[in-house]
Amino acid sequence: MNTLPPKTDASAYNFGFLDEYAKKEIRRAILKAVAIPGYQVPYASREMPMGRGFGTGGLQLTLSLIGPDEVVKVIDQGSDDSVNAVNLRQFIEMTCPGVSTTTRTVEATLIQSRHRIPEHTLSAAQIIVLQVPYPDPLVVVEPSEDKRKTMHGEADYSRLLVKLYEDIVKFDEITLSHRYPTRINDHYVIDPSPIPRWDVPKINNSEALILFGAGREKKIYAVPPHTKAEPLAFTDVPFRVEHFHDATGNRRTCSRCGCDGSFLDEFTNDAGAKVYQCSDSDWCDEMLLQVKSWREVSA
Amino acid sequence: MNKILEVRNLSRIYGKGCALCIESTGPEADTNLCPHCGSVVAVHDVSFDLFEGEILGVMGESGSGKSTVVKNLYFDQAATSGQAIFYDAARQYDLFSLNSAQQRWLRNHRFGMVYQNPHLGLNFNITAGGNIAERLLMSDLMDYGAIRDRAKTLLARTEVLLSRVDDLPKHFSGGMQQRVQIAKALATQPPLLFLDEVTTGLDLSVQARILDLILEIQQELKTAMVVVTHDLGVIRLLTGRAIVMKYGRVIESGLTDQILEDPQHAYTQRLVASVL
Amino acid sequence: MQTPILQVTGYEKYFALHEQNKLIPSAHQVNLTVHAGQLVALIGPTGAGKSSVLKGIYRTYLPSSGRILYRDAAGHEIDLAQANEHQVLALRRHEIGFVTQFLHCLPRQATLDVVANPLLAVGGGRKEARLRAGELLSAMNLPERLWSVSPATFSGGERQRVNLARGLITRPRLLLLDEPTASLDPATAERVIELIENLKAGGTAVLAIFHHPETTRRLADQVVELAAPPAIEEILKEIA
Structure with a gap:
């Protein structure tokens, strides 16, 4: 029997921590997500050595896409130095030998972010991965996932719009501060993760590929480059960002x-x-x- | 007068059904439960026509299958077999061969439904105005001001106090909930409206005013309606023609005054005699 | 002689009461013909089936046998005994009126609207319809203060006038009258008789049952006497 010598250091892990089968499945899910902009593709979210809710969805995307010559930036709420960002960056450095990390947006080729899209306009050479806690914007109006799938399929978002209507009735404006429902390519409405309204226009017609990963909810979705992203609004009460x-x-x-x-x-x-x-x-x-x-x- | 709806041989069976289901159920068998396989033959071989601006009554007691008929036509439930053609201006739709998106489109744009239980027709977690807005948003009206104006007009028409536009329906009386349901059903000015026992369980005086409202709307908008009820008074007041159902079958159909004054079937005779 | 508007041949009506397992004869072998501008009065003892004939023509009763040929405004002949429901409804709306002793109408509607509605249903404007309704009601001595009230609270005579006005407002081609003057005082009855004469002069064919033989004498161009139908055993023998 051929026994491998016990490994104690980080090199004991496969490059990028995930096994190649897991990466393959995730890459396929990404391809499907890119092919159907805004559609939530289910995937087998793997156990990661950190709790669900700490960016495991985004991390699995990052680790499946990463190559040795990648320059990675990790952001948490806009900052490279908060706990979540530091931990994830260290994990990537440890499990992806040869990969370099940066805090500079312009230098990065792959950006994993929690709840912000950088102020710098992203380029066609960049990919941004957003961590998503709740992938389905319809969850607030329909508890059954089965029914939600039908609603997405038929682009039936009237109940979501009623939420906005009620918001205006109560507060004279749409009060959603983040997770603003956004219609992609004239069909699927996505939850763009808890980014502020400020960042929503950056999704529209972006040069960079935008990927969304929900680890706990096991969903991947994407907004490919040059794709229309329209925040839901009324013709006479348009969407606006924080002032x-x-x-x-x-x-x-x-x-x-x-x-x-x-x-x-x-x-x-x-x-x-x-x-x-x-x-x-x-x-x-x-x-x-x-x-x-x-x-x-x-x- | 043009035909708006043509229903042919509509059937709905709950359960897997068997070869003996049909012959062992119905008014003669005095049951709708198949003794061989335990399936319920809720509706079998129902056919009728509805013309523009006409009100057709579907009467019968509980379990006669009358509600199932409108639920099938409104796509709340799938029919087991049969055909229904909806004639809409120059177009016609074979209802049961449409895909679910097409069915939803018809439901939202061209049909209206008022249920006995307002919980089925209204979302109790959103305001009265929001309920109407939902239906308008389904039909792609995207202007907040226009939606609000239309909601207010509809609620005023159905005599709901405008000061209550932004209240939740759960704080409304039963009669008021039905008014909001009617306003919601009418939001897209559908040419075809289904009313399922809309006044059942309401106080008599409230019932009367809801019925008045329905008649006024019918006269104003010339909406064709299918009215399901067990109440002969409602049938007499609202409908021009009626069908009588028992154990899933139509046992009698005719002009409403003829059914009430010269009923042909023993069951209808008993039904009429018990009221008059 | 012009072609008649209505020609009834061999009309019969029996009620099959399933519960009591009985067959009740209501009208037997009725034949009559009504021309435009003519009034035919049905006479006969109680139980002879006078109302049954009117209801059979109006299709409130489903005739058991016989033919009820009606010639419509377009000149088509329709057998009312066989006509489909929508044909009957269209004729009721546009051509055939029926005034009974009883008023069936919306309980909470103003009298003026109750009367005006049939005219609205055939496409009249609301204003003209109400105007015409008012004219008819004043012609029948119904006090104007009652016009805005529902007829539900009216006396028998008042209701009857509302009912008449409602039946006359569309100027039907064929008018069926079932004791329209039964509970009216002599003066009002006189006004109603004038209105009926007026309609006749306008070409309406009328088939009527009158309570008072005097009214029949004054209005009828022709009288059809009905006899009580024979006992059911006789009829069954006849058929056999």
Whole structure:
């Protein structure tokens, strides 16, 4: 009998942690998802060495797509340094020898992100993988998955639109802050993962391939490059993104880099005052560099 | 007068059915339960025509299969066999050969249904206005202001207080729930409306006003209706023609006044005699 | 002699009461002919089947045998005993009126609308229909204060006038009258008689049952006397 010597280091694992059969199945699911934009393709979500809900769906996509010359960026809520992003990045580094990682959006070829799409417009050479907790936008109006599948098949989204109608009735506007239902290629409506409304227009006609992975719910879906993505809305109450205006109507700026065109996070500083800062940390760093170089030039 | 609906040999059997089902059920057998295989022959060999702007009554007691007939036609349930042709302006649809998307399209655009149980016709978790909006959104009206105006017009027409447009139907009285259901059914101005025991279980005075409303709507919009009821008063008030069902079979059909004054079948005679 | 509007030959009606296993004769071998502008009165003892004839023609009863040939406005001849339901409904709406002793109408509708509705159903405008209804009601001495009230609360005589007005408003080609003046006071009965004469003059054919022999004498161009149908045993023998 041919026994393999026991391996103790990370190289004991297959490249990309997943076995090749798992990768093959996931790649096939991805191909199907790309072929039918917005359609939720079921797949056999594997057990990962971390809890479901920590980005296992996105990670399985990333690990199936990754090659040794890939440059990977991992983001959690816009930041490369929060726990989830650091853990996933370390896991990828450990299980994919030779792969390089970066925090720079422009350098990355493969981006795995939780709840944000970078401010930098993505290019045709990039793929972004979004982690998805709840893949089906219809789950809020129809508990039966069987019926939901029929509704998707027939593009029957009237009950979803009624939710928006009721929102306007109650609050005079559509109050959904994230997971905004978006119609892909004039048919399937997707849950674009908990990205803010700010990021939804970036899905439309994107240069980069956008993939969505739900590990717990075992679904993969995609918005291929140059595909129409339309947030659901009424003709007379159109979709709009967050405006970040203060009480006087001025656009708030990032307290760190001064940018007035990015999605801002709000937090309270030690003095108890509200402070705003770019949610996308790489973007903020880049803006800060620009500001510095301008100052140098003008000095 | 043009025909709007033609139903031929409609049958619906619950259960696997057997060769003896038909001969061992029906009014003569005094049951709709097949003693050989245990299947229920809910509807067998029902045929009728409905003309534009006409109200047809389907009467019978519980278990006669009368509700099953309209549920089959409204695609709530699949018919076991038979044919139904819906004539819509220049087009005609063979209802039971349509795919589910086509059936849904007809349901949403060209048919309306008012159920006895408002839970079936209304979503109790969304407002009265939202219920009507849902039907309008199904038919691809995408303008919030227009949807809202139409919902208000419909609710005003069915005498629901406009101040209650944004209330949940679960806080409404039974009669008011039926009014919202009627408004919802009428939202797309369908040429064909199914009414399944719509006044059953309501107070008499409320019943009367709902029936008035239905008649007024019929006169205004010339909507063709199939009215299912066990109540001879409803039949007399609303319908011009009627069919009488027992154990899934049509045992008598004719002009409503003729059925009520000169019933031919022993069962109908008993039914009429028990009321008049 | 012009062709008649209505020609009834051998009309018979029996009721088969399944529960009691009985056959009840209601009308036996009735023959009659009605021409445009003519009034034919049916007379005979109670139980002779006078109402049964009217109901058979109107198809409230399904005739047991006989032919009821009706010539419609387009000149087509239809056997009402055999006509399909939609043919009958169309004729009822446009050509054949029936005024009974009893009023069947919406319980909660204003009298004026109750009367105007048949005219609306054949495509009249609401305004003209109500105007015409008002004319008829005043012609029959029904006080105007009652027009906006439902006839459900009316006295027998008042109801009868509403019923008459409703039957006359479309100026039917064939009018069936079942004791239309039975519960009217002499003055009102007189107005009703005038209205019927008026309709006759306009070409309406009328088949009527009158309570008072005097009314029959005044209005009838022809009288058809019915005898009580023989006992069922006799009829069965006859058939055998």
